[in-house]
Amino acid sequence: MxxxxxxxxxLWCFIFIYxxxxxxxxxxxxxxxxxxxxxxHAADIANRFLSPSWEVTNVFLVLLVVALVGFFPRAAYVLGxxxxxxxxxxxxxxxxxxxxxxxxxSVQKHExxxxxxxxxxxxLIPGLLVSVLPISLGGFIHMSxxxxxxxxxKLLTSATLYAHVxxxxxxxxxxxxxxxxxxxxxxGDEQVxxxxxxxxxxxxxxxxxxxxxATFTMVPEALWIVARMQEQSLWFLxxxxxxxxxxxxxxxxxxxxxxxxxxxxxxxxxLQFALAxxxxxxxxxxxxxxPDLTVEAGFTNHSMFVSLLWGYGFGTVILLPAFILxxxxxxxDKRYLRTK
Amino acid sequence: MDNVMLARSLFGSxxxxxxxxxxxxxxxxxxxxxxxxxxxxxxDKDYATLAKRWTKGxxxxxxxxxxxxxxxxxxLSLLWPGFMEIxxxxxxxxxxxxxxxxxxxxxxxxxYVYAADRLPPTLRILSVIFVAIGSSMSAVLITDAxxxxxxxxGFRMENGRVFDVHPWAAVFNPSLPTTAMHVLLSxxxxxxxxxxxxxxxxxxxxGSSERERSYHQKSLFLGxxxxxxxxxxxxLSGHETAQMLHEHQPEKLxxxxxxxxxxxxAPLAIGGVSDKETRSIxxxxxxxxxxxxxxxxxxxxxVKGLNDFPEDQWPPLIIHTLFNVMVGIGTLLILAxxxxxxxxxxxxxxxPRWLLAGPLSMIGIETGWVFSCTGRQPWTIYHMQTTxxxxxxxxxxxxxxxxxxxxxxxxxxxxxxxMYYYFKRHPVTFDGVEGVNGEGRSL
Numbered sequence: 209m210x211x212x213x214x215x216x217x218x219l220w221c222f223i224f225i226y227x228x229x230x231x232x233x234x235x236x237x238x239x240x241x242x243x244x245x246x247x248x249h250a251a252d253i254a255n256r257f258l259s260p261s262w263e264v265t266n267v268f269l270v271l272l273v274v275a276l277v278g279f280f281p282r283a284a285y286v287l288g289x290x291x292x293x294x295x296x297x298x299x300x301x302x303x304x305x306x307x308x309x310x311x312x313x314s315v316q317k318h319e320x321x322x323x324x325x326x327x328x329x330x331x332l333i334p335g336l337l338v339s340v341l342p343i344s345l346g347g348f349i350h351m352s353x354x355x356x357x358x359x360x361x362k363l364l365t366s367a368t369l370y371a372h373v374x375x376x377x378x379x380x381x382x383x384x385x386x387x388x389x390x391x392x393x394x395x396g397d398e399q400v401x402x403x404x405x406x407x408x409x410x411x412x413x414x415x416x417x418x419x420x421x422a423t424f425t426m427v428p429e430a431l432w433i434v435a436r437m438q439e440q441s442l443w444f445l446x447x448x449x450x451x452x453x454x455x456x457x458x459x460x461x462x463x464x465x466x467x468x469x470x471x472x473x474x475x476x477x478x479l480q481f482a483l484a485x486x487x488x489x490x491x492x493x494x495x496x497x498x499p500d501l502t503v504e505a506g507f508t509n510h511s512m513f514v515s516l517l518w519g520y521g522f523g524t525v526i527l528l529p530a531f532i533l534x535x536x537x538x539x540x541d542k543r544y545l546r547t548k
Numbered sequence: 549m550d551n552v553m554l555a556r557s558l559f560g561s562x563x564x565x566x567x568x569x570x571x572x573x574x575x576x577x578x579x580x581x582x583x584x585x586x587x588x589x590x591x592d593k594d595y596a597t598l599a600k601r602w603t604k605g606x607x608x609x610x611x612x613x614x615x616x617x618x619x620x621x622x623x624l625s626l627l628w629p630g631f632m633e634i635x636x637x638x639x640x641x642x643x644x645x646x647x648x649x650x651x652x653x654x655x656x657x658x659x660y661v662y663a664a665d666r667l668p669p670t671l672r673i674l675s676v677i678f679v680a681i682g683s684s685m686s687a688v689l690i691t692d693a694x695x696x697x698x699x700x701x702g703f704r705m706e707n708g709r710v711f712d713v714h715p716w717a718a719v720f721n722p723s724l725p726t727t728a729m730h731v732l733l734s735x736x737x738x739x740x741x742x743x744x745x746x747x748x749x750x751x752x753x754x755g756s757s758e759r760e761r762s763y764h765q766k767s768l769f770l771g772x773x774x775x776x777x778x779x780x781x782x783x784l785s786g787h788e789t790a791q792m793l794h795e796h797q798p799e800k801l802x803x804x805x806x807x808x809x810x811x812x813x814a815p816l817a818i819g820g821v822s823d824k825e826t827r828s829i830x831x832x833x834x835x836x837x838x839x840x841x842x843x844x845x846x847x848x849x850x851v852k853g854l855n856d857f858p859e860d861q862w863p864p865l866i867i868h869t870l871f872n873v874m875v876g877i878g879t880l881l882i883l884a885x886x887x888x889x890x891x892x893x894x895x896x897x898x899x900p901r902w903l904l905a906g907p908l909s910m911i912g913i914e915t916g917w918v919f920s921c922t923g924r925q926p927w928t929i930y931h932m933q934t935t936x937x938x939x940x941x942x943x944x945x946x947x948x949x950x951x952x953x954x955x956x957x958x959x960x961x962x963x964x965x966x967m968y969y970y971f972k973r974h975p976v977t978f979d980g981v982e983g984v985n986g987e988g989r990s991l
Contacts, residue, residue, distance in 0.1 A: 260659075295622060304955075310610075
């Protein structure tokens, strides 16, 4: 494997981890808003997951940016210029969301209003983040005075943007509902678990359909990726199989009579995401932004790359026990999960 | 305003906002560690209560500090793509290591807040120590990138391209030790004075019980003692920083001190305004020989003046005033805490008038940081890359600037209101300490 391939693979891993963790995090915030009055137990489970984990999830976002700048500094140059406005909006929403989550737990008086802000912003952020995909495919960029600029008018009036945003939001909600269903069962609250399970049952096929729609609304300049994706049809097929397994598992009856093999379902759907995003990434290679910016052109120098690899290796090994402790304390320990 | 000025304004205001929360996010965990240890040593439950309440305040502050830190981190790439292109090739390591420090802080902060009652005391103290280590490491590593901008090393530039990269040489650039120490100490000092200010404010109120007064007095004394000691250390490290400037960034030192003529036995100018026209400083109190001594520990040290540098490479002369404010506040804080503690030891009655120590040290931090970055102008990377060539060419900066500025003002107000109401609604209680999160609700 060449340096650039290794680097883009590591970056892909980070993007993948953040897309899963971020979806669950933002989605949990949204469900906690929706159910704060109607189903306090369901909101409570969402909060119990969210409270200790949002900071850690947020660090993964920073990790993404740092890894991009470190591995592909010239790509950071182009992307920084192109994405100024959409990413700035994400930042505004992120600041709002995190601040209001903390406020809403500190001030009981206006709790609902504060929760609505954190819930709605949590819905918008993944939508905006996913809008990076159609931009990276080309068709919305023109050069002015030798610098790439984003064509907002064209972007905002294109169907593919909205298909992508819809896809981002639906997968966020599907994944988080599925996860919370499993988390609810772990916490011993079967009612909440079934509640989230039924949401996942509705949202799963919708998210899948939206992914297909996003592919077929591509602008002419981005059609190259549709052709490339067809070359990866084996991977996409596997991903659909993984989805089918995960979705069917929602109906498997467990020995104790509970409906849905939820753990299997969560694992299979995450596997589906991995397969589909891997296939998409392969089709996207070697372009970071089509057609001007390739991974080769964006890559850093060899000595920096080697130092970075050591850094990531060391950091992971040192922090692994902390992650395991964290996972045990907040996702496994019944004393935390079952406090009423 | 042109694009470069807009980019600087937007980034500057974002940093000015973030730095408030970031500094407290480094300083307060340090105080919590001290309170937790004192609790174990003295077995006085008041210290556990202090740790618990500071943690709650810290949690609210981190709700803004963490996303605003994310914001400035991402904004670096958005507003300074030319700069980040070089950063990525030369000084990516501190940013990358900082991620692990950030993880350490976030993981153990959650563990300390939400799992304290499930952990044995040693693990509980260990987790808050990890939080403090994580946040301090973050501060040092980000300061490393800043230090590298002032004294770039570990690479060679030719025709705008980067060659011969030595990542670790860039990390250990000449100004790292002094700058990092100064930033770290001033953050601890601000954390200590911030809790002292809160305690002093509480003591000013009438009608509080004897029990409450003794609790707040412990907090005030602890804050003043630690703040006082560290402000002295901050001053010493500031002196080292000035000597570092003398060696590596002479025009910055010259502008900071308002010195135009290169000379031995150079005087130290306090106050006054540097005048570009006459190339002299007006209205300043001058202490003969003092600057030479400060710069090189000898009165015959030759200190370079601004006249030795081309005028288009001068830093803005206003930094003389910023420098004076920073140093003035530092001096005031040392005197104030020494005086108050002295008074307490003599008369056994603390005077809670120094509640301005917290806000003052925050102003000191802000001016110090503006001084350091403005004093580097017109360079982003000293003598390597100008700010103008680092800035983005993207449009829409003006409207973003207005949007973000409004957001910062709004969040500053809301955060203050939330803090005020939270602590008003949850007054200090002394009936036992049940875990750090013993206030009934999860965060």
